[in-house]
Amino acid sequence: MFETEIDRILEKVEAIDPVEYGKTRNYLGGAVTELSPYISRGVISTRFILDSLLKKGYKYYEIERFVMELAWRDYFQKVWMNVDIDEDVLQPQEDVENNEMPQAILEATTGIEAIDKGINDLYETGYVHNHLRMYIASITTNIGKSYWKTPAKWFYYHLLDADWASNACSWQWVAGTFAKKKYYANQENINKFCDTDQSKTFLDTDYSNLPLMPIPKVLKETTMPELKTVLPEVDKFEIDNSKPTFIYNFYNLDPFWNKDKPDANRILLLEPSHFEKYPVSSKVIEFMFKLAGNIDGARTFVGEFDELVAENNLSDIYFKEHPTNSHYKGIEENRDWMFAEVNDVSGSFFRYWRKCEKLLKFQLSKINKANKSKSV
Secondary structure (H helix, E strand, O other): OOOOOHHHHHHHHHOOOHHHHHHHOOOOOOOOOOOHHHHHOOOOOHHHHHHHHHOOOOOHHHHHHHHHHHHHHHHHHHHHHHOOOOOOOOOOOOOOOEOOEEHHHHOOOOOOHHHHHHHHHHHHHOOOOHHHHHHHHHHHHHHOOEOOHHHHHHHHHHOOOOOHHHHHHHHHHHHOOOOOOOOOOOHHHHHHHHOOOOOOOOOOOOHHHHHHOOOOHHHHOEEOOOOOOOOOOOOOOOOOOOOOEEEEEOOEOOOOOOOOOOOOEEEEEEOHHHHHHOOOOHHHHHHHHHHHOOOOOOEEEEOOHHHHHHHHOOOOEEEEOOHHHOOOOOEEEOOOOOOOOOOOOOOOHHHHHHHHHHHHHHHHHHHHHHHHHHHO
């Protein structure tokens, strides 16, 4: 389902239709881009995608919705850089009755056709449409009354686009710990966007009834999912410490990063401590390795950052900024944010977006002026 060769990925970027996306993105059959796994793994950036769109001469209203959705990704990442998203961000989750998750969610036996199919698709493909993600989170936390963290980790574990910022913040947004209210969806809403025609389910009711609903029988049995990452055993290798060393990891697999410096060590660092805290499945690890194949000369080191440095006496080290890299030592390089100037995430996303929106309009006006001057 997801290509891993960089040329095929770039073709998917070129094929983006932001206009159709804006019209249909909420529907399961809508014109979504399926670029999230490559953004999450750092193969391409939100800025790279935006630059591609800006070159094509779209008007603001044609790309507004698409760019706004990309901005959510940057926003969540910047939130993670400022607060501990492993805990409730704004306020505690209300009406929690368990710290596990419903067995029926884990086994895809809720009786809601679209939900159960979405969970099975998650296991099979590592991908779920964004609207379905919200439905699954809402049923788990707000109907099943499970605390958000365990099911959020379960979901992250299986996603090819595993991004703890987007995942944890989205689950918290649904559960009401990162929003003013909880998110609910009833059967009518699910039918509309998932092209189903189901009735007489526990969600087949008016919205006003959902917050008052006792846990449905099908969701009462809970369980703790077993989530463990098995990292590969790799052979030891020598690193030339007279050369600069560029560190790649689960969140940075950019094959173009410092590509103009071929005489360097390129190390894919997989730290067991990271995957103990944020475990992912073997399918996700396999996908990561295929994407890493686009990085010329990359070699894999399984161990902690300090072990890599000590064993090889490294000093000239470079890495990209990320919340999981705070313990790295060396030269930290900035990521390619869409709107690097906008860093205040203390308010809502829409406050953040309004500032981004001004910059986007300014960039488009500059491009339009440049194009007009060329045509004169």
